[in-house]
Amino acid sequence: MSPAPLLAFLGVTFLLPGVQTLNCQWGTTEIVRNVSQLPLTWTSSQTACEINEGCQETLLLIENGPQVSLVLTKGCTAQKDQEAKVTEHRAGPGLSITSYTRVCRHRDFCNDLSSTVPLWAPPSDTVPGSLRCPLCFSNDDCPQNGPQQICPAGYTHCYNGVVKFIGGGIASNLRVQGCMPQPGCNLLNGTQLIGSMDVTENCSPRSAIQTCNRGTMLRIAAGLSQKPVEWTTNQEENCNPGEVCQETLLLIDVGHKSLLVGSKGCSSPQRQDAPTVFIHSGSPGVLVASYAWFCSSILCNSAKSSSVLLNSLPRPAASAPGSLQCPVCVQFGGSCSQVSNFIICPNGTNHCYKGDIHTRGGGVSATLAVQGCMPESSKSLLKEAQKIGIFSVNEDFEGKTKDPLPPSSSAPAPYLALVAGLGLPVAFWCGGFLLPVKSIFP
Template sequence: MSPVLLLALLGVTFPLPGVQALLCQFGTGYDVWNVSQLPLHWTPKEISCDSGLGCQDTLVLIESGPQVGFVLSKGCTEAKDQEPRVTEHRMGPGLSVLSYTYVCRHKDFCNNLVTTAPLWTPQPPADPGSLRCPVCLSMEGCPEGTTEEMCPKGTTHCYNGLLRLRGGGIFSNLRVQGCLPQPGCNLLNGTQEIGPVRMTENCNTKGVQELLCQFGTLKEVWNVSQLPVHWTPKEISCDSGLGCQDTLVLIESGPQVSLVLSKGCTEAKDREPRVTEHRMGPGLSVLSYTYVCRHKDFCNNLVTTAPLWTPQPPADPGSLRCPVCLSMEGCPEGTTEEMCPKGTTHCYNGLLRLRGGGIFSNLRVQGCLPQPGCNLLNGTQEIGPVRMTENCNTKDFLTCHRGNSLQKDPLDGPCLIP
């Protein structure tokens, strides 16, 4: 049976009243598979695009020996309509690169590619040649001493390069080793963009001092009793000159805590670890941790909420009762009201839009505050690479369409360690 890609929540979008927004299939995926596992299938969810935007499908398959690199982007686009197109950027012998692109506006969910089948047909085994090369595809880096394999007839050179993939919800690097019929660093035959995904190639593996960073994103709502939370990040090789960054935001409302985590590369200047109390109750509280470093590989080594979270004693109850909710999907009508702590005087009901650092999500927040207004973050608009905008006009978020990411969660699960 073909593998099925399971989906994880990525974001919530809210169309404006009266706007005829197009509904599109939505998600991103990137990973390395064995050729024997193809064709792959996935089950996307949906997103409501801004007026005038179209739907797009972009699929790239890169084959080296027994492995296939898989890159998928589905969602909204400003690009003009384009008929389904299969492009053979390189077709062997040795390494091969194929892509599928499509842009449409004629109906909802027109970007309906759900399998690699249109782009992939098994090839008969190639006759062996006399060249032997390391053969590897990896999002994390090929180990030293990768096993060499016999190259197919017609290949004359070993290829060793790094593809940087950026755009269309994709932010990853793919290390490529394999066999080619000519020398040089031109795996994509001059192609620099496939759909919304920009691709740059680097074969100077010794001359570029690239920093390795811990990498991943996480956005989830937990019960306070489940903290501290731990995670196991993956790794990424950053462009020359970039640093590593950790950004963690915890928002507490009653018995719930929202966790927003971004780890990866950054252009920002180095900064020491910093814990900021944006709001510290009574009632709702917002804490953040930020760190930028370049002094060694994997220096952004935050792997737990522990430095940012210490259990607080129960607060004395007051007389106010408010709905209390934290949700990435929306708080249901008639959320149960809870007794607010002493010192709070108003009920808060707002939406935080979180964008940047690999985060694209909305967080609905309800809880208790000691003053009126829509200023949960006390004026903060950015925490690390994550931009935050606040909206307390509840009429603007009565309708939502949920989208998701096709990629395997960059934070290997389960991330909770009791």
């Protein structure tokens, strides 16, 4: 392979000697098939890697009586080269686990495994025993009255656990029920890493472990109600039994400046069929709007930008200036008294708003100070709302007695706190997000 071009301009190409990049096969898939369908074959997509990256492929087969679960990932990696390796993590009969791993750099598309042949051997005849166990591979809960299988002779235990895969573009919980020769939660035989994937198992929860993206975001800048900003995170968390994933955005725009605070993580269940966008206070005057989504599939709180909120907001026509002048300000965790600017309010407003929105939950604990123009029909920005997605909120404005915050239903999480001396615009994230993956099977 020739050195990679560094720059091409006006027909002239400059080369950086010795620097090469690889093209690799790419994709991920998770499927369940009958053992009678083995061996399986596939084709994959392609991707260009970064400098010094190699090609990787990780294939995992879990056989469970008449069924087999296949987990496969291909792509680029910074890991060092590794010859093709087949590992038997647990031998059959009954539940068995075998893997194939490889990292290479000697040519383009060297991660070219295209079938399960290196891992597969025809099953040997087994003598049936007297134990019957449920038969299940599922990314959700196993059915209460699902199919059963007759275990091999000498087997004494029915396995019931959740195997979690993270890495190489895979993020999955696989519920497994099948036959084991001894009790215990040790299907993986102590294995914690298979190629590009971290693997763990848990036999305690009654239902599959929920995994959610986790993090908080704060932005303070002009125009956040018009131009979307990135909303990605880099951490995940396992939820407590019965919890779901959530993502919440709260936007406050006073005109010359706006504030956006967001949260992703686990939450107690909420009744919600689709994401909800709500305009608490709108034009003319201070805009307050929110987005909230509660969902129950793995890493489903995966919005990538604030467009999930902005795309649902109306675009008000420009208002003619009125005669009222008001101080305008929006602050995270501070006071507006020394930082307010005065503006001429638009027609349709007749008084100045000054108040605080106390916000707690989803890793956020802060007071949002707001000043701006308000129409005659409104005195409150939140209209007595006490919950906005994961956030518990309480509005305290001039002329209103401060009420205590309602209890927060969020799971414990690190708090997003004021950082002294932050300039504008401000951006602050902590948390986790996983890129989407694509099946390599048609």
